[in-house]
Amino acid sequence: MTEASSVLADASVDPLALVSFPTEAALLADIEGRLRAGRGFAVATLNLDHIVKMRRSAGFRRAYAAHSHVVADGNPIVWLARLSGRPEVSLVPGSELIAPMAALAARVGVPLAFLGSTEPVLEAAAAALRADHPGLEVVACLAPPYGFDPESPAADALLDQVAASGARICLLALGAPKQEVLAARGIARHPGLGFLSIGAGLDFIAGHQTRAPVWVRKIAMEWLWRMLSNPRRLARRYLDCALVLPSLTAKAWATRKVRR
Template sequence: MAYRMQHLPDRAEGGSDPLALVNFPTEAALLADVEARLRAEQGFAIATLNLDHVVKMRRNGDFLRAYRAHSHVVADGNPIVWLSRLSGRPDVALVPGSELIEPVAALAARLGMPLAFLGSTEPVLRAAASALEADHPGLKVAACVAPPFGFDPEGPAADAMVDEVAASGARICLLALGAPKQEILAASGLARHPQLGFLSIGAGLDFIAGHQVRAPVWVRKIAMEWLWRMLSNPRRLARRYLDCALVLPSLTGTALAARRRK
């Protein structure tokens, strides 16, 4: 595929240790590098690793290849943070994708670089754009692109939508498509438009638009957001979290093996 770039050749080539994909341990390190790339007119693709992504990588080779093509990967989920520290990386901190929207919007406003949204629905995108522009004076959302139902991130329609984003003058595109669609599109989009930055944020824009409610802060602080989400939609999420729990033993073994090697 066109997006098989070489950003992460050493860490991820074998794919046996998904924890090694995390190459930016903190939000501060991530934002500093993103700013440097924006100033240099270089693009990027940011993925936020969690257990659900690990499960999907093991089942979907395209998803794993897309992750390997990302320039930035952070730990989105306490299990990834804990396992990374178990592997001998004490600097890895929690960086949820939905919590990157505000600092990235602030950065874009400060640098005078427009954003674009791709994903979700037109009402959500417009509401989120209004909210972010109000909260960050000087910010411009140059494009809001809502794909049709059944959108194929590897089809010609995807290329046309990324071309629309690029033509709008946006420098950063927030992808709200869910995994693995958003990561696959980010990888192919960066290969197609190397000056664009892509950030996959899942339901983050729905939170900002008020169309979904995130877990209360106290729930997040005790690392129980996953339980809050599952109880709010058990039919859809129970199986997902069971699959996540089932990968923990092998990931723990991988982390311990990495620690021994260090």
């Protein structure tokens, strides 16, 4: 059993222990080493919503446990990690990993694939990234149909298409838990591929969705900006996230005392 598997074997275990790469620089350095060695990877971006989902779903916990890299995506995760005695943990949002990953792919000479969202979004994002990163190859843009099941034979067929395209890195834009489940399935089926779950990141690049202004992100209020933009869909999600904070805070504080 891997360390991540041990952490997630029980829903009550602290999921903050999953954050395995504290900074973007550390993450990218390790991924570059894997790309040059022909090894695959799966990157998950931990936030409070994922913790809520993990508490409710053993399948989602298993998917997370299969990931080789986990970073902190969300200020509460960073704050809780630091409270637990890990001051090195910094914010690494999945949507902000797209540009550095594209730059790395162009420099190392490995092609990208996109899987998720819609074809117009994927094509627009590919064009924008090619313009920003000369030499970048985007060799597959695959948009699954509505109701796509990441554990179906159709999912396997898409993963095989990615592998056949020659891509070495696949950006998954399906949202949680679908993208993490598919990444876990993908790394098992094609160990030489790299998977990065980025949610709505490609929609931002394509201009299909508007991200919160920089000043809102700097004051750690992106969650509120998002909720007010779509309260019917997001209000309950953020309420559930708020409800897990007391227990996570208590656990982080207890971990800090043990570390001391």
